[in-house]
Amino acid sequence: xxxxxxQILHGFDxxxxxxxxxxxxAREAVKQGVDTIIATPTHTxxxxxxxxxxxxxxxxxxxxxLSEENIPLTVLPGQIAPxxxxxxxxxxxxxxxxxxxxxxxxxxxxxxxxxxxTRQLIFDMQIQGYKPIIVHPERNQxxxxxPNQLYELVRQGALVQxxxxxxxxxxxxxxxxxxxxxxxxxxxxxxxxxxxNQDDYLLEQALKVIKKKFDKSTVSFFVENPFLLINGETVLxxxxxxxxxxxxxxxx
Numbered sequence: 264x265x266x267x268x269x270q271i272l273h274g275f276d277x278x279x280x281x282x283x284x285x286x287x288x289a290r291e292a293v294k295q296g297v298d299t300i301i302a303t304p305t306h307t308x309x310x311x312x313x314x315x316x317x318x319x320x321x322x323x324x325x326x327x328x329l330s331e332e333n334i335p336l337t338v339l340p341g342q343i344a345p346x347x348x349x350x351x352x353x354x355x356x357x358x359x360x361x362x363x364x365x366x367x368x369x370x371x372x373x374x375x376x377x378x379x380x381t382r383q384l385i386f387d388m389q390i391q392g393y394k395p396i397i398v399h400p401e402r403n404q405x406x407x408x409x410p411n412q413l414y415e416l417v418r419q420g421a422l423v424q425x426x427x428x429x430x431x432x433x434x435x436x437x438x439x440x441x442x443x444x445x446x447x448x449x450x451x452x453x454x455x456x457x458x459x460n461q462d463d464y465l466l467e468q469a470l471k472v473i474k475k476k477f478d479k480s481t482v483s484f485f486v487e488n489p490f491l492l493i494n495g496e497t498v499l500x501x502x503x504x505x506x507x508x509x510x511x512x513x514x515x
Contacts, residue, residue, distance in 0.1 A: 265299040265489035266292060266466055267361070268369060268398060268424055268455025271338060272321045275304035279459050285325055287461040289336045295467035299493070301341040301361055303369055303455075315359045318342060339493075343369045343398060348380050351387055360393075367394045367492055369424065375404045377412050385421045396422040396453065401429050401442040410441060410506045417450050417503040424453035427469035443476065449501040453492075454485045 271288045273279040279288060292300055302322055306314050322340045329336050342359035344350060350358070361367040368388075372381070388395050400406050400413050400423060417423060428434055429442040445451045454473075458464040474482045488498045 270459035291461040291464045303341045305343040399426040427465045430469040448504040
């Protein structure tokens with residue numbers, strides 16, 4: 264199984280605190296059936312080129328450590344890129360795509376709103392051959408009140424990754440409900456652990472929740488898509504469904 268979004272690298276603001284915590288995450292991931300993790304530090308400041316090199320270097324270091332300790336896990340380089348109007352400027356030099364050679368890029372919305380240029384950015388990225396994956400949109404405040412903003416982005420071609428912690432309810436009831444609505448309406452394509460410590464590594468638990476609420480085929484959908492992504496193949500995607508306020512609020 265592949266985890267496409269994990270903060271396993273230490274030395275970055277949102278990552279593991281130290282190398283031993285990185286190894287603890289690796290051991291927990293293997294315990295839950297994961298054999299490949301995409302390391303996804305978030306670039307928030309400083310020089311993009313330096314960040315890219317540091318990430319690849321840290322991936323090489325942790326893979327060497329995993330090999331020495333006989334932990335059957337491979338870490339691949341990746342990045343979460345905050346959505347920004349200037350993202351497409353020198354994107355090949357500045358941005359770290361999943362596994363370096365793919366055209367897939369993880370994008371993160373601001374926590375409170377959806378920038379007015381988001382749809383145009385998603386369109387422009389695809390025109391240039393890139394494949395955007397929006398991470399944890401269920402945690403965006405504006406998305407909670409306007410969930411069909413995601414419907415429009417998916418209909419436009421964006422892919423979506425939900426957080427395992429959202430699916431299990433760790434981020435609260437509202438986020439839990441919205442994440443499940445997104446799955447019910449074909450607005451999600453991947454599940455990522457998003458963990459930066461072993462206690463928050465809930466990928467297996469999230470899949471159990473999905474199996475209980477939906478079915479085995481839904482679990483297979485989320486398990487298979489990361490393999491397709493890594494192999495450069497077209498990921499599975501069902502026709503997105505428009506969400507109604509009645510479904511979200513449970514009233515009206």
